[in-house]
Amino acid sequence: MSLPDERSRSAIGDVISFGPTGLVLPLVLQLACLTVHAAAEGQAPRWEVDVSGSRIVYDTAEALNAPSLSTLAEWQHPSIFGRLAASVTGFEGAGWSMQGRGDFAGWVSPFGVLSPVRFELGTTLGGARHSGGFSSFLARGDARLHLRSQSVGIWGGTSLVTARNSFDSGAIDGVVPSVGVWAQSGPVRATLSYLHTRISGSTYPEANAAVALSRGALDLTIYGGLRRSAFGERQPDETWAGAAAALWVHPRAALTLSGGKYSVDLFHGLPGGQFVSIGVRYTPRRSRPVPITAPAPIVYTPEAARAGSIAFRVEAATRVEIAGDWNGWQPTPLARDDSGRWIVPADLQPGVYRFNLRVDGERWIVPEGVAHIDDGFGERVGLLIIATTDPG
Numbered sequence: 433m434s435l436p437d438e439r440s441r442s443a444i445g446d447v448i449s450f451g452p453t454g455l456v457l458p459l460v461l462q463l464a465c466l467t468v469h470a471a472a473e474g475q476a477p478r479w480e481v482d483v484s485g486s487r488i489v490y491d492t493a494e495a496l497n498a499p500s501l502s503t504l505a506e507w508q509h510p511s512i513f514g515r516l517a518a519s520v521t522g523f524e525g526a527g528w529s530m531q532g533r534g535d536f537a538g539w540v541s542p543f544g545v546l547s548p549v550r551f552e553l554g555t556t557l558g559g560a561r562h563s564g565g566f567s568s569f570l571a572r573g574d575a576r577l578h579l580r581s582q583s584v585g586i587w588g589g590t591s592l593v594t595a596r597n598s599f600d601s602g603a604i605d606g607v608v609p610s611v612g613v614w615a616q617s618g619p620v621r622a623t624l625s626y627l628h629t630r631i632s633g634s635t636y637p638e639a640n641a642a643v644a645l646s647r648g649a650l651d652l653t654i655y656g657g658l659r660r661s662a663f664g665e666r667q668p669d670e671t672w673a674g675a676a677a678a679l680w681v682h683p684r685a686a687l688t689l690s691g692g693k694y695s696v697d698l699f700h701g702l703p704g705g706q707f708v709s710i711g712v713r714y715t716p717r718r719s720r721p722v723p724i725t726a727p728a729p730i731v732y733t734p735e736a737a738r739a740g741s742i743a744f745r746v747e748a749a750t751r752v753e754i755a756g757d758w759n760g761w762q763p764t765p766l767a768r769d770d771s772g773r774w775i776v777p778a779d780l781q782p783g784v785y786r787f788n789l790r791v792d793g794e795r796w797i798v799p800e801g802v803a804h805i806d807d808g809f810g811e812r813v814g815l816l817i818i819a820t821t822d823p824g
Contacts, residue, residue, distance in 0.1 A: 478506040478719045482688060484711025486521075490703050496523050500711075513537045513554075526563070533558035537574070550578040552589070560700060568597035568700045576610075584615045595699035604699055606631040619647045621721070631698060636660065644721040651678040651686075651721050659695060670695055670704065678713060686713045717795070731817045734782060742780075742816065743773035744799040749791045756787030756816070763790050776816070785816040 482502040489495045500521040507514055518532040537554030541547055554574040561567045576589030591608040612625030622643045629636040642655040656673035674692015681687060691708035732742055746752050752774045753763035766774040766789075774789075786805075788796045798804045798814040805813055 478504070478715070478717065480504045480713055480715045480719075482711050482713045484688065484709050486707055486709035488705055488707045490705040498523050511539050511541075513539075523563075528563045529560065530562075531558070531560040539578075548579050548581055548585075550580065552576040552578060552587075560702075566598050568595065568702075570595040570699050583617065584613070586613045587611070593699055595701075597701045599701055604631060604701075606699060620645050629698060636698060646721055649680040651680070652676075653721060655692075657695065672704070674707075680718060683718060684715055686715075686718075687711075688713050731819050733819050734780075742776040743769065744776075744789065744802070745773055746789065746791055746797070746799065749774075751792050753790040753793075754787055755790065757785045780816065780818050782818045785818070786813045787816060788814060 480503065482500075484500055484502075486498045486500060487495060488498055498521045500519065502517070502519050504515065504517045506516075513536070515535040516533075519530065521529045523529070534557050535554065536556075537552055540551045541549065542551065543549055552574065554576075556570070556572040556574075559567070559569040570593065572591050572593045574589060574591045576587050578585060578587045580586075588611040589609070591610065593606045593608060595604045595606075596602075597604075606629055608627055608629045610625060610627045612623060614621060614623040616622075620643065623641065625640045627638040627640070629638060636659055638657065638659040640655070640657040642653060645652045652675065654673075654675045657671065659670045661669055672693040672695045674690065674694065676688070676690035678686040678688050688711045689709070691706075693706045694704055696702070696704040744752070752766045752768075754766055754776060755761045755763045758780060764777070766776065768774050788798060790796050798812045803815040803817065805815060
C-alpha cells in the first residue's frame, strides 16, 4: 500500500507497495522505463536507478540476503501523472523475484487552478513473478476528492481492487474507502490516513502515518502503521514501522539506507517481514520528497504583457523554452533581449496560466521569485496571472 499523500513519490512509498523486493528494479524492464523517460522529456520527467543489497526476514521463512536492481520512470503534466517501476532481486540458491507496476492518474480543477478543490481518477496495474512458481496480478481504480492549500490538505475516496495469484483459483476482490490529511511546515511534511479494506466479507481497518524531511543533502522518510485483524479471525493485530534515507553526495548520486518492518500484502498474498537495505542511487535530476512552498502571486496586466515586461533571467543558459497551458505544454523557444532576459510571448489574454521553463534542453525550472503551486508530486508549476485591469 502506498502512502496516502496524493500518490506520494517518496522512496518508502515504493517499499510499502512492493514489499522488500520493491527496494530494487529489473534490468529487463529498465529499457522500457528509459523509453518512457525519453518520450516524456517534455513533461518534467523523473528517472532513478538503485543498486542495493538487502537482508530480508520474512514472517514465514528464514533470513535471506538479496542483491537487487531497480529503476523508476515518472512524468507529469499539471493535470496528469504517470509512473512505471519494475524490480529484480536475486536470492540465495539461485532464486529470484521480478515485479512491475504502473500508476496513472488525472486531476480536474472544476473551479480553476487556484481553487483548493480537485477531483482525481486513477488506476494502478501491477504484477510479480517468483522463481518458485508464485505469480500475482493486481488492478486498482481510484476516485478521490482533494481539498488543499499551500500548507495543508485533506482527501477522501474509494478504491476498487481485483487481484489474482497462483495460490488461489479465483479472483480476490476488494473495496478500500480511505480518508487522509497532510500538513507541511518548511522542509517537513506529515501525512495521516485511514483505510477500511473489505475483502470477501472480511474487514481490515488500517491507519498509516509518515513524516518526510528534505534538508540540504538529506531526504528522510519515517513511516508506521497499524491494521486490525479481520473480525472473527484469531490473529493478532499487525503493526509496522521503518525509515528510508538518501544522502546526496553528488547532484546526481546518493547513498541510500532503509530498514524496518512491512505488512502482509492482503491482495497479492505476500507475507510481511523485516528488512534492511543499503545501496546507491543515480538520477539525472534530484526530486525532493517535500515540495517547496510558493511565494505570493505576481499579477501582470495585459499592458505589461504587451510591453514585454514578463521576462526571466536564467543563469548560464544558452537556450530557454517555455511550456504552458496556452501552447498545449509543447516547449516553445524564447527570445532573449539585449540585457540577457528571456521574454515570454506577449499574446496572452487575461487569465491564470501554468508553465515551466526548460533550460538547454535538460533542466525544467520555475524561475526564482515567480509565483508557483505544488503539482502534488514534489515539483513546482509556475503561475502567470494576467489581470483584466491594472491591480493598482
